[in-house]
Amino acid sequence: MQTFHTYDVFTDRRFGGNPLAVVSAADGLDEATMQQIAREFNYSETVFLQAATEAGCAWCLRIFTPSLEMRFAGHPTIGAALHLAWQGLLGTLEDGATRTLQTMAGPVPVQFSVQNGQVQSARLTAPEVPTVLPVSLTPAQLAELLALDEGDFPPGVAPVMVSCGMPYLLVALSSREALSRLRLQADAWHRYYDPAWRKLFAFAPDGVLGYVPQQDGVYAARMMWMERDVPMEDPATGGAASSLAGWLASQQEVADGEWRWTLHQGEDMGRFSVLHLTGRKQQGRVLPPMVGGGAVPIMQGQLR
Template sequence: MPSCLRNPWWCSPVATAFHTLDVFTDRRFGGNPLAVLPDASGLSVEQMQQVAREFNLSETAFVLPTKTPDAQRRVRIFTPAGELPFAGHPTVGSAVLLVDLGLVPAGGAVTRFVLEEQIGPVAVTVTTRRGRAVSAQLEAPQLPVVTDRSATTDQIAAVLSLPAAAIGTPQLEPQLASGGVPFLVVPVADPRVLARISFDLGAWQRHLAGTDDQNMYVVRVADESVEARMFGPAFRIPEDPATGAAAVALGGYLAQHAPDGAHRWVVTQGVEMGRPSRIELDVEVADGLAVAVHIGGNAVRVADGTLRVTGYAD
């Protein structure tokens, strides 16, 4: 990009609208906050990353025109550390916003369309109530795969500042699961254990950083409900109040222990952060495998504004 000193035109700010939403909640200041730029066509990839660092939220979504015939829009998702191929709460929040702004025409009480993401096409369904888009559900673009972990129980316990005996349950053990983004799913038996977790960044850097196990999703499973916490320092996310991609991965993990048929789990997250979230996880199970996964929840608009970015893309 030319220097501002050589070409002052490049220093002229490009103004673009942004909106923030709280996702996986029906109340403002709960759930997972998200920034969305509904028209990011004037931004370079470098600028998208700068904007994501400026907002410093777990993710920022950038909506672009799409060249995919069946998709309405393209969405690129950035954490403060880099781009993700897929993430749940930016997909849900972007879908709700696009319908609420009228950028995707509402088709009555339910509007179905496709968003193009780095992982591929993502089918979404937005529900409208009294003229406002209030919730969305997405179909996982990639079925989750579950594999063995490389981290030891002692290493996992050290990172979470828990005794090794607190890791795992009689039925469940830590495993790696991924529906596009890998997560180390760590089950615990007692909900009080979740509250006692103190994430040890030094232990994480020694044992897990740079491995497939580096994103930790700690869960307590009870029948049709799950309590969860997610720690993702590799994304510059110390802790996330709601993690849709982790819920997708969890669907594959839970399917191993579920009978064939349709199952729903309600995942609560963010309680310890003061941002309670609710993710509805629907999984179709056949022979211990997830053959279809949907996640969904509410989203509420919080703020609207204008962002000024210096220069613009080719």
């Protein structure tokens, strides 16, 4: 009999962030059963904890949406890491301690923030260096796809596909107001959809000017896709945030450095989320980005 816990991830308040179910002692579950359980929870992701099979990893994470298994996702990794820490399953953790978790995309190091002996938050390092590929969508096509005006897209900032383990289409907007007006259009989605990226991550400055601040920039974002012609939205997306941090780092002109940004997501759907991003470059190479945040316990029980 498996126990489960649910959390709201990338938030410090109940009913904010992105809901997550964590199922313990899942080694005896086959893929079909895990998929059925994920469909039963019907959260954006459910994570199953298994014994690690890779050297140096503390636990293995199997991450499922209601319809498929994912190689990597940010909010299940952060939520599972905090669950393991709070359950005492990662040993004694000092501030800054790191544990590595196994995913299908590869090992994911997670660093913990600890204050007065209590784990407060976690920060993951994406399993892959960001891959950035151009996308052949014009401002007119994007405007049709998102029910916006061509003037809502900043000149010189083209859409790109970026992956740090999962690919996303990143689309920059000129203002926070345009981000709120965004409405994904089913007809245009069918015309322009590319299975290489599958989901769209739109972002805009939120309290800052420009798109590549050196540090302490604040952005707002919305992650959307179409499912059976119905627009869907995610309140907090760590994988997409990793891609954004990797792209922002790639735009920096200097060869070495570390930059931090705050990302607000979910506000337009009533589930305010805060993600902390870190981008890094070393000798001109973009390193795997980092994404961090907290979580709030919501429910626990048993699967019968």
